Amino acid sequence: MMIHSKLKDYEVVIEDKLEFLSGFETENVQFVIDKNVYCLYEQYFKNIPDGRLILLEATEGNKVIETALGICEDMTEISAKRNIHLISIGGGIVQDITGFVANILYRGIRWTFIPTTLLAACDSCIGGKTSLNYHKFKNLLGTFYPPDKIHICTKFFNTLSERDYKSGLGEVVKFNIMAGADGLDNIEKGIESLLRKEDTAVQHFVCSSLSYKKTFIEIDEFDRGERIKLNFAHTFGHAVEVVSNYEIPHGTAVAIGMIMADRLSVKRGLLNEDAVKRSEEVLMKIIDIDSELLNVDISDIIKAIRKDKKQTNDAMTAVLRTESDLEIIKDMTDEEVSYAVRYFKELYKTKNNMS
Numbered sequence: 025m026m027i028h029s030k031l032k033d034y035e036v037v038i039e040d041k042l043e044f045l046s047g048f049e050t051e052n053v054q055f056v057i058d059k060n061v062y063c064l065y066e067q068y069f070k071n072i073p074d075g076r077l078i079l080l081e082a083t084e085g086n087k088v089i090e091t092a093l094g095i096c097e098d099m100t101e102i103s104a105k106r107n108i109h110l111i112s113i114g115g116g117i118v119q120d121i122t123g124f125v126a127n128i129l130y131r132g133i134r135w136t137f138i139p140t141t142l143l144a145a146c147d148s149c150i151g152g153k154t155s156l157n158y159h160k161f162k163n164l165l166g167t168f169y170p171p172d173k174i175h176i177c178t179k180f181f182n183t184l185s186e187r188d189y190k191s192g193l194g195e196v197v198k199f200n201i202m203a204g205a206d207g208l209d210n211i212e213k214g215i216e217s218l219l220r221k222e223d224t225a226v227q228h229f230v231c232s233s234l235s236y237k238k239t240f241i242e243i244d245e246f247d248r249g250e251r252i253k254l255n256f257a258h259t260f261g262h263a264v265e266v267v268s269n270y271e272i273p274h275g276t277a278v279a280i281g282m283i284m285a286d287r288l289s290v291k292r293g294l295l296n297e298d299a300v301k302r303s304e305e306v307l308m309k310i311i312d313i314d315s316e317l318l319n320v321d322i323s324d325i326i327k328a329i330r331k332d333k334k335q336t337n338d339a340m341t342a343v344l345r346t347e348s349d350l351e352i353i354k355d356m357t358d359e360e361v362s363y364a365v366r367y368f369k370e371l372y373k374t375k376n377n378m379s
């Protein structure tokens with residue numbers, strides 16, 4: 025799949041076997057690899073020359089400018105300068121840090137990215153956003169810099185924790201449902217195979233997710249108009265992440281956010297309840313959260329929505345689905361948010377036989 029970008033066109037390649045990892049040229053290459061991934065797949069990294077490997081611990085605390093600058097500093101030791109090639113392997117955290125490095129070092133170097141989480145493969149690897157946390161602000165600093173090439177191998181997902189795999193499924197289900205009636209049919213049929221991590225199903229849905237995202241980022245790469253619609257489910261999702269203190273991972277929070285946003289669509293008469301019920305069935309199969317987290321205060325969710333960097337004025341903005349499109353609403357009220365949150369809490373309790 026080719027992604028057209030104003031910065032550079034780039035390609036996503038699907039790899040069937042992990043052996044491709046040993047096939048990279050190593051001259052003038054710096055590898056940056058998620059530490060857990062390196063330990064699990066060490067056998068494929070035997071030919072990385074001494075001094076050309078940096079291991080990163082994928083924590084939000086590490087996704088800061090100091091880590092990026094440290095990598096830049098290490099890379100200045102290499103005699104190849106602007107023709108150095110950075111190959112990074114990991115999830116969204118490694119992607120965010122190394123994308124930033126590839127962008128700023130010598131004003132931009134060649135960068136290959138290999139996503140090892142489902143979330144990075146089905147979503148963040150394309151679109152070119154790099155983000156770093158700054159003090160208590162998540163993803164405050166950032167640039168646009170896509171990789172030159174992306175290699176996706178779904179075999180990596182076999183070692184992901186259940187929590188991270190289901191988080192990735194949140195984005196997969198979201199994209200496919202956003203794609204319309206056929207997307208909903210497909211994901212209903214495919215969800216059990218996805219939960220069983222069947223390779224062909226996972227590959228198929230990663231590709232359908234990326235194809236859908238591609239249509240938005242190619243129209244509005246720098247997030248000024250059409251791409252804002254990709255924020256669907258994220259207004260609620262980000263707030264859920266924040267109030268859970270990031271205990272609920274991104275994709276799971278987005279799945280929850282989708283249930284809340286769609287409920288508002290039904291309330292506002294924008295969506296038909298039957299279709300929403302069907303997508304809820306699918307979403308509830310992938311949402312697994314600690315029941316304690318259902319006790320969060322609705323007022324904290326409202327506060328978190330108001331603080332979100334994508335909010336631009338006093339009234340709350342959100343992207344809602346309609347029967348045929350997505351609509352940006354700029355007049356979401358506190359009552360509507362309360363209603364949507366209460367709805368999710370009840371639904372979760374009922375589905376999980378909790379009182």
Ligand SMILES: NC(=O)c1ccc[n+]([C@@H]2O[C@H](COP(=O)([O-])OP(=O)(O)OC[C@H]3O[C@@H](n4cnc5c(N)ncnc54)[C@H](O)[C@@H]3O)[C@@H](O)[C@H]2O)c1
Nearest residue numbers: 058060082115116117118140141143144148153180183184
């Ligand atoms: N730039 C973007 O467009 C964008 C979009 C969405 C999210 N993000 C960012 O991505 C980050 C989340 O990324 P993520 O969910 O991909 O995961 P992650 O990078 O946070 O990794 C999650 C955990 O999985 C481990 N891991 C990674 N691959 C593995 C594998 N194959 N087997 C076993 N363990 C593995 C990691 O070591 C880590 O412990 C957040 O910081 C978020 O802000 C960025």
Ligand SMILES: [Zn+2]
Nearest residue numbers: 195258274278
């Ligand atoms: Zn997301």
